[in-house]
Amino acid sequence: MSNAQLIDRRKFIRSTALAAGGLIIAFNVPAGIRTRGVVKEPVLFAPNAFLRIGSDNSVKIILSHCEMGQGIWTSLSMLIAEELDADWKSLQVEHAPADIAYYHTVYATQRTGGSSSLNSEFDRYRKAGATARYLLVQAAANRWKVAPDDCQTANGYVVSGDKKISYGELVTDAMALPAPADIPLKDPKDWKIIGGKIKRLDTQEKIKGTAVFGMDIHFPDLLTVMVARVPVNGATVTGYDEAAALAVPGVRQVVKIPTGVAVLADDFWSAKKGRQALKVQWDLGAAANISSDSLFTEMKARADKGGIVATEEGNVAELFKQSVTKVEVEYFQPFLAQSPMEPLNCTVKLSADKCEIWTGTQTQTDDQHAASEITGLPISQVFIHTCFLGGSFGRRNITRSDFVREAVEVAKASGKLVKTVWTREDDIQGGRYRPAFLHRFKVGLDANGMPVSWDQISVGQSVMTGGPFEKIAVVNGVDTFSIEGMQAVPFIKALKNKKIAVNTPDWPIMIDNWRAVGMSHTIFAMESLIDEMAYAAKKDPVAYRRLLYKDDARLLKVLDLAAEKSSWGTPLPKDHGRGIAAFKACGSYVALVAEVSVPKNGMVKVHKVTCVVDCGTAIQPDGVVAQMEGSVGYGLSAALYSEITFKNGQVQQKNFYNYPILRMNEMPEVNTYIVPGNEPPGGIGEASVGQMMPALTNAMFAVTGKRIRNLPIYKMKMGNA
């Protein structure tokens, strides 16, 4: 969207919000939940789409991005509050409705993802605050007949000499003033909020249990829906018998929808029992032949065959032949489910002229379009109420809005006010998975152990094909996310003899975003391989990386600091070892050192993880630390246990008992160090997930001398499931 359009749009928002309070009304939380966001009758000053200042001194921030745990509820609000000089304690925060005004500055739809929120909003949100402050100061100056330059602001007041007035008292005057064309921002050295010790704004409601997640939406006449979903991707319903389901007390209706058969009931339990009683016949379709073993074999065959070249330079074969030491390895990583803590759900209220949707989503515009397409209503009549997301990790950032689409289909087919609820089994089996990947390398090292030739083939499904970013992400048939981050590594860029290719199977397995996307698997391959190269070169893994990363000052810095903080190289007790991994991800540089012990015939224990991150400007430092800790846990879960497998097209895992998640007793001590920086903020929610996996296996190698090239480390026994 051009700036001119943006400005027009803001004017529009301003006038409609003021005239009708229309945008505000859209925030009303349904009765029976609670009354967050219901504004009585203060005069509201809406200098832009992101901010409402009330004559009652309320300051409301309207977030174009969604809160799923990553902390933008707080950190984005800090950007506005900083420039506004707002009273931090008076802030209220809400999710924005679906509206073009809230489009992502880069993605051009309303979307939260790619760890991009802070980076993309860094200027826009600060400007939103600065513009409001400018107008309020101007209003006070006019009132007092002083120059704006003689006014100061702090904590929601304008002050000049002995005069002092609250922002609330100025809103009517400020509204009448023209917005400035452009506005200077504070010098970072004057920041009081950004970079400060600020606590999260959503903690209270989350610990008291009053935070509203999609799952908590309730209306008196709402029916809970459970869908008997296709057991195999691409299967179709050939028939069903609803009698037994309808006989379950509390079950109200059974309807067929494109993804299966939906049971509508008074409550969750009745819906679940109804679904159990329902008899559905399926045509399982072609995907019923899929099994993990044959997929794995096929991946190897594809790697043998070669693929589409992403980069090729020099004479790889010849240099490899001449090289002193040869490293030939491959790494396999399985399909993974995101399994956010809150299972998917979506509430839909559909009437003749509008469709209202309550859910936790990362993709409001896509959802709005999907609902419009299904209902035939104009997009302007589809209203999205974004609730808190009980985690997502990409599951709520899905091409074609699968779970929203399905709920709208149920509402349309049934004519009822419905909330679809997925069980944990539905979540794990009806997933949009991180694709399995095989990365195979042939690397030749010179007499000093440094790489002279690099031959790589990466085999796995394309996440971006068919999605909103296909045009940018898929270049000449190569999904750059299949090798995400690898080509950008400076020593690879500098290599004169290299070939990186991808082979992209088109399997009927639903895949999509999973925390860190491509880097959830490329970093494991890369940082395991570099460890192997270090050992092949008979060099210490940190010392070797220093040589490799010499042209990347920020990566070198986190590497060095991680080595220092973890006391790299100092003696450890028997059976203990350290492993390192360092990589640039989502605009941030992260080095992790894991300290583990591996007893003979026992399972690994991760004692400590040292994490060093350079994310440029750290807006809310404690939030950065929290994301590092969480990503360590998320990465460890995946490396240790996580694996989705298929048998006859069906996912074999069902619940946390065979798709285990890291628990309290397995969580290492994590010590995080933030490298101070003043570059624009990098992403933090995904920046350290990928490094955790090789840091762990590299540490295990240091103890056992056994290299782990296949994840997960521990496989669940699936029996005959």
Next chain:
Amino acid sequence: MQLTVNGKSYDVNVPSDMPILWVIRDKLGLMGTKFGCGAAQCGACTVHLDGQGIRSCVAPVSRAEGKEIVTIEGLNDTLSKPLMAAWTEIDVPQCGYCQTGQIMAAAVLLRDNNNPTDQDIDNAMSGNICRCATYQRIRKAIHLAAELKKSSS
């Protein structure tokens, strides 16, 4: 069926095999207790039944007859105050979805143990999954809550 939840008595008309979780959420509208797995695997649904921490997603409501259910909304001040203060001080939650279950599990630990060790915390809390992996902060917050509780009593 007669139920006592957070000191209030309710008359509910539900099948006796309906898990306590769904009576609390769908019939009484108390939304602080969460559904995570429905299989006693994650602890998001932790409530107290006569003072014992239970997985309400698998406990049929018939088990609660004549007993007292306490949910996050009704946790008594002696436990709630130090826990909330500690969770706030450490800024524990990320997505927040598991946190009420974590707090209800921690409350039982804290009631019975004034000085929980790391091992005690592992034992008491390993049934509660946090997919955001806020475990390190939960651990810190429990230690802090124990301090706060001691100093206030």
